Amino acid sequence: MASRSVDIGGTVRERAARELRDRILTGALPAGARIDLDAITEEFATSRTPVREALLELSFEGLVRVAPRSGITVxxxxxADVMDSFTILGVLTGQAAAWSAERATDAELAHLRELADAVASHSGEDAIADANWRFHQQIHRTSHSPRLLTQIKQAARVVPTNFLRVFPEHEQNALHEHDQLLEALTDRDPIRARDIAERHVLDAGRSLTDWLRRNDPGAPVAE
Structure with missing residues (x-):
């Protein structure tokens, strides 16, 4: 999907939620760690209100516990839950790719090629995360299903936005699969597009799951 160098926009609350979610999903903020509200507020150079709202969002997702007296605990x-979440996301993105193969206009497919080229042009750079996010988001949009877009937006929160920085070994494989997916979309082959998109997500989920199992640091208190 460690701090991020890429900024994909949004309000301060949205950016704070993404950053903290990334840290939790990659184990930088392990279970049991305490989150210092003042430190986070200072880090984002903002007031407490958007940070509190971001933490409440994460509490609704079950990633943190916000208690009046004991503070915020990760x-x-x-x-196992990560893999379940990626499996669900894989099904949704696979369906988006299948519908994109059937519904995308020629102009939209040409734009997708431009976005894929942009991803490849940033190979080895931090900016690849932003370009990769835009490419996949556009595939979801070309499914022309607002209902599916809503479901993907919720499910995709489990993917760290700095995924390719955490797992740089996935970069070349991701670029290759982008080419395969574009070929399937251009051929108007929904079955092949679905299989490639779903496998793309599941491979990422397995990498994150295995990494978390290998790097479980316990539950220390983080300032």
Whole structure:
């Protein structure tokens, strides 16, 4: 999907939620860690209100516990839950790719090629994360299903936005699969597009799951 160098926009609350979610999903903020509200507020150079709202959002997702007296504690997410979440996301993105193969206009497919080229042009750079996010988001949009877009937006929160920085070994494989997916979309082959898109997500989920299992640091207190 460690701090991010890429900024994909949004309000301060949205950016704070993304950053903290990334840290929890990659184990930088492990289960049991305490989150210092003042430190986070200072880090984002903002007031307490958007940071509190971001933490409440994460509490609704089950990633942190916000208690009046004990403060904010990271609950984390188990490797098994991560894999379940990626499996769900894989099904949704596979369906988006299948519908894109059937519904995308020629102009939209040409734009997707431009976005894929942009991803490849940033190979080895931090900016690849932003370009990769835009490419996949556009595939979802070309499914022309607002209902599916809403479901993907919720499910995709489990993917760290700095995924390719955490797992740089996935970069070349991701670029290759982008080419395969574009070929399937251009051929108007929904079955092949679905299989490639779903496998793309599941491979990422397995990498994150395995990494979390290997790098479980316990539950220390983080300032």
């Amino acid at each position: 609950l984390g997410i188990s490797p």
